[in-house]
Amino acid sequence: MTIPRQRGLTEQAATTAVDQACRMLRLPTIRAQFPELADTASREQMSYLGFLAELLLAECDDRARRRSERRIKAAGFPRDKSLRKFDFDANPSIDPAMIHTLAKCEWIKKRLPLCLIGDSGTGKSHLLIALGTEAAMAGYRVKYVLATKLVNELVEAADEKVLTKTIARYGRVDLLCIDELGYMELDRRGAELLFQVLTEREEKNSVAIASNESFGGWTKTFSDPRLCAAIVDRLTFGGNIIETGTDSYRLATTRARQGAVS
Numbered sequence: 001m002t003i004p005r006q007r008g009l010t011e012q013a014a015t016t017a018v019d020q021a022c023r024m025l026r027l028p029t030i031r032a033q034f035p036e037l038a039d040t041a042s043r044e045q046m047s048y049l050g051f052l053a054e055l056l057l058a059e060c061d062d063r064a065r066r067r068s069e070r071r072i073k074a075a076g077f078p079r080d081k082s083l084r085k086f087d088f089d090a091n092p093s094i095d096p097a098m099i100h101t102l103a104k105c106e107w108i109k110k111r112l113p114l115c116l117i118g119d120s121g122t123g124k125s126h127l128l129i130a131l132g133t134e135a136a137m138a139g140y141r142v143k144y145v146l147a148t149k150l151v152n153e154l155v156e157a158a159d160e161k162v163l164t165k166t167i168a169r170y171g172r173v174d175l176l177c178i179d180e181l182g183y184m185e186l187d188r189r190g191a192e193l194l195f196q197v198l199t200e201r202e203e204k205n206s207v208a209i210a211s212n213e214s215f216g217g218w219t220k221t222f223s224d225p226r227l228c229a230a231i232v233d234r235l236t237f238g239g240n241i242i243e244t245g246t247d248s249y250r251l252a253t254t255r256a257r258q259g260a261v262s
Contacts, residue, residue, distance in 0.1 A: 029062035030055050071136040075177075077144050081129035091123055093245030099127065102240065103134040107206065108175050113235050114208040117215070118244030124210035125179055127242070131208065132177045140174035147181040147194070147209075154193035163193070171200040175208060182213035182221045191222045191231070198234040209235055 009017065015035065022031035034055060041051040083103055088096045107114060114131070116124040129144065136142045145153075150170075157166035170176060176197075186194065201207055213220065215232050222228035 027059055029059045033058050067139075068137045071139075071141065072133055075132055075136050075142040075144050077129050077132065079129060081126045082133060083127075083130045086123065086126055086130060091245060091247070093118070093243060093247075094123065094127075098240075098242065099131075102131055105135050105138045105140065107240060108135055108138075108140055111203055111206055113206060113237070113239035115235055115239065115241045116208070116210040116244060117241065118212065119246045119248060120212055121248030122244035122246070124212070124244050127244070128177050128179055128208055128210045132175060135175045141172070142175045142177065143170065143173040144177040144179065147178050147186075148184055150178060150197070151186055151190040151194055154197065155190060158189075158193065163196075167197055167200050170197050171205065173205065175206045176201060178207065178209045180212075181209045182211040182218060184221070185223070186221055188224055188227075191224065191227055195227060195231055195234070198231060202234055207235060 018034055019031055022028070022034075037051070037054055037058065040046070041054065046054070083099065086099075088094060088099075102114065116127055118124050132142045132144055154163065154166060157163045198207060211218075215236075218228050218232060219225060222231055
């Protein structure tokens with residue numbers, strides 16, 4: 001398809017030509033916004049070059065936003081959690097400056113691990129998802145998964161002779177977020193398969209985990225002491241360890257709400 005070109009187009013003909021050109025060139029944002037931007041350019045007596053820059057920047061910004069949304073969706077987060085919604089005042093154990101430094105994603109660029117350790121209700125999962133979201137927005141490929149779901153998937157992959165492919169898939173993402181590590185005991189086979197994923201990613205890409213158990217209690221999850229020690233080593237070497245404490249924010253909020261009602 002070609003678009004007829006001639007000088008002295010009427011306003012309607014020019015609008016139609018721009019619309020058709022944007023369809024052909026796949027520029028949906030310019031197509032949607034050019035009438036409004038053209039009116040603004042006319043009112044503000046913008047130069048042709050300035051008007052063109054505004055159109056192209058609008059398209060670039062919208063494409064970046066859509067790419068970010070696709071990366072967040074591909075990560076598989078179970079809930080929408082952001083740092084903006086995290087109540088740092090409710091948990092003084094967590095250093096806001098440290099978390100906002102982590103949100104800049106330098107640790108992911110350096111392929112370092114992150115561990116969030118604390119009791120239930122202290123904000124571990126919220127921070128894990130929020131930092132994963134920040135990484136996706138910054139352009140990194142992120143995958144979120146529950147520890148038990150990951151192990152079950154690895155066991156099934158091993159049974160179906162596709163383990164290498166599955167481990168490679170988890171190895172490719174820039175940040176792997178593993179939630180609820182330590183909630184359930186893993187048999188030796190499951191622990192060994194998880195170890196393979198961690199080994200595949202070691203010093204290549206980052207892993208972030210959230211656990212309700214201190215490292216000393218991980219022998220409940222990984223019954224083999226040597227394997228447990230190796231996994232702890234993979235998840236802590238050179239990385240950051242954030243302790244979210246023992247006081248449940250959710251429980252405190254519930255009690256405060258009940259007190260207000262009574």
